[in-house]
Amino acid sequence: MDNLVRRLLKASCAFALAAAVAQPALAQSTRKQLKTANKFFEQENYRASIPFYEQVLAKEPNNPLALFRAGISYMSFDKEKASDYIYKAQKLKPKVSKDVEYWLGRVDHLNYNFDEAIAHFQAYNVTLKPKDTRKAELAQLIQHSKNAKVQFNSPKDIFVKNLGPTVNTPYAEHSPVISGDDKLLLFTSRGENVTGAGNTGDKKGGNLATDGEYYEDIFETKRIDDENWDKPRSLSGVLNGKGHDASTQLFDNDTKLLMYRQDENGDIFYSEKSGGDWTAPKKLNQNVNSKAFESDAFITPDGLTIYFSTGKYSEDGSLDIYYSTRQAGGDWGPAKSMGTAINTKYDDDSPYLSRDGKTLYFSSRGHNTMGGYDIFKSEYDSIAKRWGRPENMGYPVNTPDDDTYYRLSPDGSYAYLSSYRIGGYGEKDIYTINYIKNATIRGRVFSQRDSTVIPGVELVFSGTQADKTALSYRDVTKPITGDYQVSVLSGRSYQVAVTKDGTNIITEEFTVPISTNDSTVVEKNFYVPYTDTTSQVAFKNIYFDTDKYKLRPESITELDNISSILKANSGVNISIEGHCDSRNTDEYNIVLGQNRADAAYNYLKKSGIAETRMVTVSYGERRPAAANDSPENMQLNRRVEFRPIVKEGEAAPVLTPGVAPATTTTTGADAGTSTSTPGAGATLQPGKSKAKLADGTKVKTKVDEDSDKVKVKTKGANDEKSKTVTKDGAIDSKAKDANGEKVKVKTDND
Numbered sequence: 222m223d224n225l226v227r228r229l230l231k232a233s234c235a236f237a238l239a240a241a242v243a244q245p246a247l248a249q250s251t252r253k254q255l256k257t258a259n260k261f262f263e264q265e266n267y268r269a270s271i272p273f274y275e276q277v278l279a280k281e282p283n284n285p286l287a288l289f290r291a292g293i294s295y296m297s298f299d300k301e302k303a304s305d306y307i308y309k310a311q312k313l314k315p316k317v318s319k320d321v322e323y324w325l326g327r328v329d330h331l332n333y334n335f336d337e338a339i340a341h342f343q344a345y346n347v348t349l350k351p352k353d354t355r356k357a358e359l360a361q362l363i364q365h366s367k368n369a370k371v372q373f374n375s376p377k378d379i380f381v382k383n384l385g386p387t388v389n390t391p392y393a394e395h396s397p398v399i400s401g402d403d404k405l406l407l408f409t410s411r412g413e414n415v416t417g418a419g420n421t422g423d424k425k426g427g428n429l430a431t432d433g434e435y436y437e438d439i440f441e442t443k444r445i446d447d448e449n450w451d452k453p454r455s456l457s458g459v460l461n462g463k464g465h466d467a468s469t470q471l472f473d474n475d476t477k478l479l480m481y482r483q484d485e486n487g488d489i490f491y492s493e494k495s496g497g498d499w500t501a502p503k504k505l506n507q508n509v510n511s512k513a514f515e516s517d518a519f520i521t522p523d524g525l526t527i528y529f530s531t532g533k534y535s536e537d538g539s540l541d542i543y544y545s546t547r548q549a550g551g552d553w554g555p556a557k558s559m560g561t562a563i564n565t566k567y568d569d570d571s572p573y574l575s576r577d578g579k580t581l582y583f584s585s586r587g588h589n590t591m592g593g594y595d596i597f598k599s600e601y602d603s604i605a606k607r608w609g610r611p612e613n614m615g616y617p618v619n620t621p622d623d624d625t626y627y628r629l630s631p632d633g634s635y636a637y638l639s640s641y642r643i644g645g646y647g648e649k650d651i652y653t654i655n656y657i658k659n660a661t662i663r664g665r666v667f668s669q670r671d672s673t674v675i676p677g678v679e680l681v682f683s684g685t686q687a688d689k690t691a692l693s694y695r696d697v698t699k700p701i702t703g704d705y706q707v708s709v710l711s712g713r714s715y716q717v718a719v720t721k722d723g724t725n726i727i728t729e730e731f732t733v734p735i736s737t738n739d740s741t742v743v744e745k746n747f748y749v750p751y752t753d754t755t756s757q758v759a760f761k762n763i764y765f766d767t768d769k770y771k772l773r774p775e776s777i778t779e780l781d782n783i784s785s786i787l788k789a790n791s792g793v794n795i796s797i798e799g800h801c802d803s804r805n806t807d808e809y810n811i812v813l814g815q816n817r818a819d820a821a822y823n824y825l826k827k828s829g830i831a832e833t834r835m836v837t838v839s840y841g842e843r844r845p846a847a848a849n850d851s852p853e854n855m856q857l858n859r860r861v862e863f864r865p866i867v868k869e870g871e872a873a874p875v876l877t878p879g880v881a882p883a884t885t886t887t888t889g890a891d892a893g894t895s896t897s898t899p900g901a902g903a904t905l906q907p908g909k910s911k912a913k914l915a916d917g918t919k920v921k922t923k924v925d926e927d928s929d930k931v932k933v934k935t936k937g938a939n940d941e942k943s944k945t946v947t948k949d950g951a952i953d954s955k956a957k958d959a960n961g962e963k964v965k966v967k968t969d970n971d
Contacts (some may be wrong), residue, residue: 223425225583228314228374228649239518240849243890245616246810248530248859251276251277251280251281252388253669254273254274254276254277255273255274255277255287256285257273258270258271258273258274258277258287258290259290261273261355261398261433262290262293262294264339264431264432264433265431265432266431266432266433266434267293267295267296267297267298268294268297268298268433268434269433270290270291270294271291271294271295271298271626272572273369274287274290274291274294275291278291283313285309285310285311285313285314285317285401286310286317288306288307288309288310288313288317289306289307289310289311289317289318289321289324291306291818292304292305292306292307292310292324292328293307296328296331296902297628297641297648298647298648299392299647300328300331300332300622300643301332301643302333303328303331304328304329304332307321307324307325307328308325308328310588311325320345320349322342322344322345322348323341323342323343323345323359324339325337325338325341326339326341326342326345326362326366327362329341329799330362330365330369330592330621331592331621331622332643333369333373333621335366335367335369335370335373335621336370338362338366339363339366339367340461342359342362342363342366343363345359346359346360346363353670354897356834359735362592365590365591365592365621366592367883368589368591368592368613369591369592369616369621370591372613372615372616372619373591373616373686374593374688375577375615375616375707376615376616376617376687376688377614377615377617377618377656377687377688378614378657378686378687378710378712379615379617379618379654379655379657379687380654380655380656380657380712380735380737381617381618381642381652381653381655382649382652382653382655383561383644383645383646383650383651383652384450384650384652384653385449385450386646387442387449387450387451387453388406388408388442388453388651389457389645389646389650389651390410390412390413390646390647391412391646391647391648392410392411392412392413392434392435392647392648393410393411393412393437393648393649394408394409394410394412394468394639394648394649394650394651395408395409395467395625395626395639395649395651396409396468396481396517396626396639397468397469397637397638397639397651398410398468398469398471398478398693399471399628399629399630399631399637400471400475400631400633401474401475402631403444403630403631403632404443404444405441405442405443405444405475405477405961406441406442406443406444406613407439407440407441407456407468407471407478408439408440408441408442408453408468408651409437409438409439409440409466409467409468410425410437410438410440410453411434411435411437411438411648412435413435414438414440414455415435415436415437415438416436416438416455416461417461420717421591428463430465434573436463436464436465436483437465437466437467437793438455438456438461438464438466438875439455439456439460439466439467439468439480440453440455440456441454441456442454447452455485456498456499456898458498459498459499459500459501460478460480460491460492460499460502462482462483462484462502464482464483464484465479465481465482465483465487466480466482466483466519467480468479468480468735469481469489469518469519469860469951470518470519470520472520472522472524472786473524473906475494475906476493476494477491477492477493478492478494478499479491479492479493479518479519479520480492480502480504481515481517482504482515484504485510485511485512486508486512486513486514486532487516488504488505488515488517489504489505489509489510489515489516489517489518490502490503490504490505490527490636490929491503491505495936505518505527505553506552506553508545508552508553508554508555508556509527509529509531509545509553511531511533512533513531513532513538514531514532514538514540514571515530515531515533515535516530516531516540517529517530517570517576517626518530518571518572519572519573520743521574522576522578523580524547525546525547526544526545526546526811527545527546527553527758528542528543528544528559528572528574528581529542529543529544529545529556529572530542530543530568530569530570530571530572531543531556531646533556534558535566539567539568540568540569540570541558541559541564541569542558542559542564542569542570542583543556543557543558543559543886544556544559545557559608560607560608561846562599562607562608562609562610563581563599563608563611565585565586565587566587566913567585567586567587568585568586568587568594569583569584569585569586569587570583570584570585570594570625571583571584571594571625571626573627573629575629575633576629576633576786578601579600579601579603580598581598581599581601581608582596582597582598582667583596583597583599583611583627584596584597584612584624584625584626584627585597585611588611588613589613590613590619591613591619591620591621592620592621592622592821593621593622593624594623594624594625594929595613595614595619595624596613596614596618596619596624596627596638597611597612597613597614597627598611598612598614599611599612601759614627614669618638618654619875619953620640620641620642622640622641622642623640623641623649623747624638624639624640625638625639625640625649626638626639627654633736634655634737635653635654635655635656635737636653636654637651637652637653637654638651638654639651639652640652640654641830653922655735655737656737657709657710657711657712657735657736657737658711658736658737658738658739658741659708659709659710659736659739659950660708660709660710660711660733660734660736660741660742660743661706661707661708661741661742661743662682662706662707662708662709662731662733662742662743662745663704663705663706663707663742663743663744663745664704664744664745664746664747665698665702665703665704665705665746665747666678666680666698666703666705666719666746666747666749667703667746667747667749667752667846667847668748668749668751668752669750670750670752671888672748672762672846672847672857672860673761673762674698674701674702674703675721675749675751676698676699676700676701676702676703677697677698677700677722678697678698678703678705678719678720678721678723678726678751679695679696679697679718679719679720679721679748680695680696680697680705680707680717680718680719680747681693681694681695681700681715681718682694682695682707682709682715682716682731683715683718684709684710684713684716685713685951686710689918692709692710692713692715694707694708694709694715695707695822701864701865702864709733711733711734711735711736712733712734712735712736713732713733714730714731714732714733715730715731715732716728716729716730717729717730717731717747718751719747721751726750726751727747727749727750729747731745746847747793748841748847756966760783760786760795760824760862760863760864760865761779761782761863762777762860762861762862763775763780763821763860763861764856764857764859764860765859765860765861766859767802767804767855767859768804768805768813770813770819770820770952771820772820772821772824776821777824779921780821780824780825780828781828783795783863784825784828784829786876786877786878787830787834787879788829788830789878790876790877792868793834793865793866793876794833794835794836794837794865795835795836795863795864795865795866796835796837796838796840796863796864796865796866797818797821797822797825797833797835797836797838797861797862798814798818798837798839798840798861798862798863798864799813799814799815799816799818799819799838799839799840799841799861800814800817800839800840800842800844800845800846800858800859800860800861800862801813801814801817801841801842801859802839802842802849802855802856802858802859803842803845803847803849803855803858804855807841807842807843810841810842811839811840811841812839813839813841814839814840814841814842815837817837817839817859817860817861818837818838818839818861819837820861821861821863822835822837829898833922836866836922836933836935836945837941837945838935838945842858845858846858846860856950900909909921909922909923919935919936921934921935923935932944932945932946933945933946941957942957943955943957
């Protein structure tokens with residue numbers, strides 16, 4: 222706590238006690254409770270003072286003195302309640318304290334009301350005499366609010382997450398230390414599980430420090446999964462002494478622990494791993510430790526340099542960051558200052574270097590802090606041989622309150638820090654900091670009318686960054702498949718404008734979840750009220766009744782259309798793809814989908830389309846056109862799709878419209894044309910060929926010399942495989958999906 226706060230608290234306490242005594246109407250019990258509360262308050266034991274202030278307020282809810290002092294006490298535990306209490310006290314009694322404007326400024330600053338905080342600080346400044354030393358500290362507080370306003374209004378795209386109640390408690394947790402495999406976390410806690418916490422009623426006060434809080438102990442917890450940690454255990458005994466003990470760093474392949482111990486005002490120690498526990502800590506030499514306060518340290522991966530914070534070299538005991546290198550004999554040499562680029566006249570603490578040694582992270586009350594400690598980083602200039610100007614890590618890494626102990630994960634993909642934030646469990650908590658990454662959004666655009674894909678549709682995803690800078694991502698659905706894919710910044714909502722030929726079809730909102738890695742893929746299909754009225758030739762889907770593969774009359778009409786198009790485009794070969802809804806098992810639906818594809822195949826074959834121009838495949842229920850959540854959507858999934866086979870390196874074919882068949886056609890499930898236009902059913906030439914479908918599926922075809930036997934092999938993007946042999950009208954097909962499940966289908970097409 223800074224000197225200005227201590228002076229104001231002491232003066233406020235004396236004022237409150239005198240005021241309480243001056244109220245003859247105050248009940249004896251209430252006066253006693255207020256006196257006890259003020260006693261704890263003066264000792265800076267705010268947690269102990271709050272229950273007594275609340276007892277007073279339970280009897281006298283409008284007692285301005287109790288409200289005011291309770292509000293100041295709550296600043297360490299509940300910032301919003303602190304604001305409510307202090308503001309209510311001032312409303313009830315404008316001059317509840319001569320320093321009330323100062324405290325209103327402090328509480329507004331902590332609650333992100335920066336303009337109001339500045340106004341209160343300025344009002345308080347007017348009340349001070351010109352030579353009052355508090356003016357300088359007050360000017361710094363005003364600058365903190367100005368800095369905080371700038372940082373808060375230009376936030377970074379960062380995801381801050383509390384480690385949760387397994388690690389964090391209503392007391393302070395800090396100094397996170399992660400093992401090299403990211404599976405073990407050491408941290409420091411003042412929670413109720415510390416050594417000796419159950420003995421606070423004895424004459425010596427048990428494990429309570431002078432501020433009424435428990436002494437700090439080091440704990441360890443093991444990772445269960447990405448989100449959860451095992452119940453922490455205290456590393457009591459040899460590691461934890463009688464006073465404060467704090468974890469600092471694991472080094473030498475996690476075999477040694479650097480730690481703080483409250484010895485001679487605070488010194489740096491180390492302990493070695495011995496079996497499943499740690500040896501008695503040993504103090505570092507006098508080039509690091511002194512009779513002043515040493516609070517934190519970091520040893521570089523090569524073990525040759527230690528960076529540490531110490532109050533030894535400052536006039537007022539404020540912390541500066543120094544470093545020392547190992548001498549030939551193996552011990553630490555004389556300390557050297559990091560220089561004025563890093564150190565300020567205020568506290569500079571908690572040094573930490575990136576694995577490559579090029580970036581220094583540290584906490585400081587100086588520089589352009591938002592208030593209290595902020596995390597800063599400095600890059601090393603290898604040419605100039607010096608550290609660069611520190612950069613504030615920005616909001617929400619930093620807040621208006623203390624933010625300290627920034628530590629990167631082993632792979633550097635995220636970080637840990639300790640911070641007191643609104644919404645935490647009380648006092649300081651440990652958080653993780655993840656930089657929000659891109660996510661891939663992919664899917665297709667379908668017509669609501671008939672669930673056909675729509676190529677050539679423009680999709681524009683419009684959103685904003687955390688600092689309100691506009692974001693815009695665009696793609697156009699691919700020919701034939703209707704696929705699109707965009708890479709967007711995750712963790713926000715986008716307005717998606719779907720446009721065709723310059724005309725907006727729909728605009729809808731789509732929320733992309735937070736991604737903290739670059740491999741997140743989100744599937745998003747759009748169903749739009751659009752009907753293609755152009756003359757472009759396309760193959761339409763045909764649909765089936767539940768559990769059936771008999772061709773409907775309207776399917777015959779479409780198959781006749783497809784047959785005429787294929788006859789007019791003799792160089793085009795097609796993939797016939799069977800699909801199902803999800804009513805039956807996956808294995809059953811693979812067979813049913815194949816039967817549906819075969820029904821279309823057989824009809825087209827009888828209409829004069831050579832079998833070597835057609836490939837069949839079944840996807841069963843694995844590629845739904847719509848969610849299987851209604852009869853209408855299930856109908857859209859009971860279908861056969863027709864796709865032109867595009868050879869690798871070639872563009873999708875432009876199809877010529879077909880003409881009506883010259884011969885009579887009968888309708889029905891097994892109907893077909895009796896003859897066809899000569900030459901329209903052009904076959905593949907004997908030999909081998911390779912092709913690639915628009916969705917990325919690779920197709921290999923082998924045609925025998927007599928063209929009576931055709932082998933077709935396919936391999937999908939997710940390693941799905943199929944092999945189909947067509948000979949003398951019979952089809953023998955085998956398929957394996959991405960999970961390795963196999964399905965066999967045999968049919969006789971005569």
